[in-house]
Amino acid sequence: MQQGRGLSEASSSTDRSSDALCPAFSIVLPIYNEEKGVEVTLDHLQENLKGSGCQYEIIAVNDGSTDRTSEILKSRSDIRVIEHRKNRGYGAALKTGIRQAKYPLIVITDADGTYPNEKIPHLAALTSKADMVVGARIGAHVRYSNLRKIPKWFLIRFAEWITDSRIPDLNSGLRVFHKSVVEQFLNILPDTFSFTTTITVAMLTNGYMVHYEPIDFHHRKGKSKIKPIRDTLRFIQLILRTGLYFAPLRVFLPVAGLFFSAFLYTLIQDIFVREDLTERTLILLIASTQMAMFALLADMLDKRT
Template sequence: MVDISILVPVYNECETLGETLRQIQEVCQSMHFQTEVIVIDDGSTDSTSQVAVIAGTILLRHERNRGYGASLKTGLREARGEIIVIIDADLTYPPQRIPELVDHLSNADMAVGARTGRHVHIPWLRRPAKWILQKLANRVAGQKIPDLNSGLRAFRKAPALRYMHLFPDGFSLTTTLTLAFLCDGLRVEFLPIDYARRKGKSKINPVRDTINFLVLIIRVAAYFEPLKVFLPATMISGLISLYLLGYYFWKDGGVSDTGVLACTVTLLLFMMGILADLVVRRSRS
């Protein structure tokens, strides 16, 4: 019986996959668990699949490139272990920390390798957007999140499967996983780890993926804590309504249709937020 499934999503990682798998297999031999290593090849055009086969891992392959999240969802569906570990194949994350993450699941539902160690190499270009998204996610979760979308983590499979319908196909799956666990009151622990400089070219598109992260955080907030989305929207709409009413009253001496329309939108946003919150709380009771 398999206890732990280690998922390695890859796309054109033939240069680093072999060393990554070698380190993972060394770690597996040191643990007192039955493990399986699953490589999910997301439509690579190089020899990535051959490297995985030579290393003796389980290989799952997409016929075309579908995305990081799609790869992890494929791996989750096929994984036999009750504990899931995910790790990237670009040698940025230390596989040697996997046993420690798994050990923390004795008191938690998920253990995340937070990139807050002494040696962390995150490109400066990504840091401003990452900071903004982090602050927004902290507000949604109601607590400080050391690392929102770390690609090294261990978690229990059963609760993760409950959120499969929320998981996107892109890089923001790990963000969804973190927020879903925290917003649903599950126990999440963060362990500081080092993060090495990436070998090869990153697959992340800074502009597109930042927008996707932002949309996803709002979507998850609306799903778990709708008032945290609708109340700020209502306040902004209300301020705009007051401005329009005041401006046109000062200019024309009466109430404008634009101001009335803005007030109506404000009221609708408020009512939608209340109804959404009632639906969420009823579904959890």
């Protein structure tokens, strides 16, 4: 993969001189059964963007909605509407919109009114110094339930280990990135809610600059489609898979180290307690050696591609 311009960074600054320059961008909205909030979200988007001086387009991808969402979208002449005949997933809707976007800068946000979309021009301006700008939900008014805080903390720590980078917000749905960069990863990005998690890990493990800008997070209009237990397990699986793909050494070597530590422990027992070399000790030695070899081979293949 092409290497980017640096490591991740986080900032609390909201007054940047780069705001003076507003690049053209395409906003991609993945929408599924959002009849209660989509019109308000679109109205707010247009209201905030028309006075910004930015050149933009709004692409609404209706992902097989079964309520009045399609009817509402088709009644508007100020957006581009793309229809999926059936529900294909959040990530699939984003990929459809990204491929159809006419501007080199892509903005993704949700249609449920949870993100402060008035920040979009500011976030877009920051891409002059980063490959991706993430609206990090670490603002003063952001609150999460304990049910979400615990798995979210472990997910972020795991992703930080895989990427060797600080990640204030792993899966924020408000972010801006260069289309040319993300197109390199479209084939491996999932069709599910894990899209944002995967693109974060993919870009960080490939050396791209990711900037985190603090934002607030509003109460959702309508029912959430996230299922905490199921989606947390999927996120863990996804991060592990992405880590194996982009940073195999950081996944395989700790496992090899664990097996080797167990080998040393049983070897000491064999020498000083049993006074005999057991099969368990040999198996652990072979396992640790194989894991180390897998790590090196995977890393070589990753660098070749």
